[in-house]
Amino acid sequence: MELRFEKDLPVLMFALVSASTVAALPQVESAWLGVKEVYGEQDFGLRILREAMLVVLVAYAFFEPRLRCGALTGSVIAFLGVVTTYVLFEVGYALYLDLPLVVPMAGLRVFEYLPLALIGFIISHLGAGELVLNKFASYLRYYIVIQGALAISQALWAPAVFGVSILSGGRPFGTFVSPNLFGAAMATCTLVFSMAQVLGMRKWMYFSVFLAVISGSRTSMFSAFLVLFFRGYTAVRARDRWALVLPAPVLAVGLLILASSPLLSGREDADLSEEGRIAQWQRVLTTNINGPSDLLFGWGLGLGSNTITVMFGADHFPGQFISDSLYLFLLNGYGLIGVMAYLSLLWMSSQLSGHRSKVVVTTFIFVAGIPFNLWEYFPQNAILMFLWGLVAGTSRKSLPLHAPVRAARDVEAASLAQSGER
Secondary structure (H helix, E strand, C coil), rough: CCCCCCHHHHHHHHHHHHHHHCHHEEEEEHHHHCCCCCCHHHHHHHHHHHHHHHHHHHHHHHHHHCCCCHHCHHHHHHHHHHHHHHHHHHHHHHHHHCCCCCCHHHHHHHHHCHHHHHHHHHHHHCCHHHHHHHHHHHHHHHHHHHHHHHHHHHHHHHCCCCEEEECCCCCCCCCCHHHHHHHHHHHHHHHHHHHHCCCCCHHHHHHHHHHHHHHHHHHHHHHHHHHHHHHHHCCCCHHHHHHHHCHHHHHHHHHHHHCEEEEEEEECCCCCHHHHHHHHHHHHHHCCCCCCHHHHHCCCCCCCCCCHHHCCCCCCCCCCCCCCHHHHHCCCCCCCCHHHHHHHHHHHHHEEEEECCCHHHHHHHHCCCCCCCCCCCCCHHHHHHHHHHHHHHCCCCCCCCCCCCCHHHHHHHHHHHHHCCC
């Protein structure tokens, strides 16, 4: 059987994302019945499907000759060597602190979908990134239809387990364990549709924004409108962009206040002055950081992971806490050096990339990590890792397309354009 990643990768990516529709079925059923399950008591049985699909996708990349050869380049091997060395160091440090092995292993979840970033990086170098993204976006429409139908039904008739929606029902959660995860996925789909260069994708982008808004998640609404802002920014003439940039800070504050109101958030306790995440920052900065070593290097890989919180509780280990922010997780676990390394990697991806959407992708990833440990949330982590690799792999000097890839891209673009017109 001939393997063709231009055709197969979008299907496998869609299958991976679609695993979220069944991964949390027991919790979704409970929420429909008006029961909000405690996170630590939830059934994680079906969630093995997403790990299984990830294994299938990685195995496919290994057996596809061009992807395998692309992964054997010096830059990719050097990057993997650095990551491996760091992981071994953190595991050894955790064992030195007499922490069980499960603690650093839980911390490794931030690297779980790193293979998707490498795949995106390789296909960009092969010149097929745009083709794969366009096909993936076309398949993603079916995912949005399912999530949208459920979300609208829940916003109209579901019990208000997570708060009251703007449509008078419960805050919608789709096929997720909470409205926040649902909204994060919808905002990420907004980003995908905005990047796709196919006719007819704009209406799906706006529909995803609508779903992110009715989720009541402030971060999701902010992220979705961030995509719209960049879309508008690139659409106007360069000399007129100042009219968007100057009021942007005021508009951002206004959007945050509006998103925090009970009207959109569906929560009566959404007052920003009483935000629980602020208390978490204060706790880590005052309790967990006791000296220069804690500030620079943190408490070790895994402390602050949601997995460890579920297994042992929020205060079982010194330095353990409930992490609602990627940057707080990095500061507590990796220290200031880890935070700066992560931000530097994002900045370098934006500076060295030649992709037209590099700024919106890196900004979206930066913003999404402020209130959420986004690399632990599926399928947002899978999609964003892939997009990050896609952007980082696009050189400023575009590489010439291989003839088969160029031909496949032209044929596929024409086919998708005709489909969009219909």
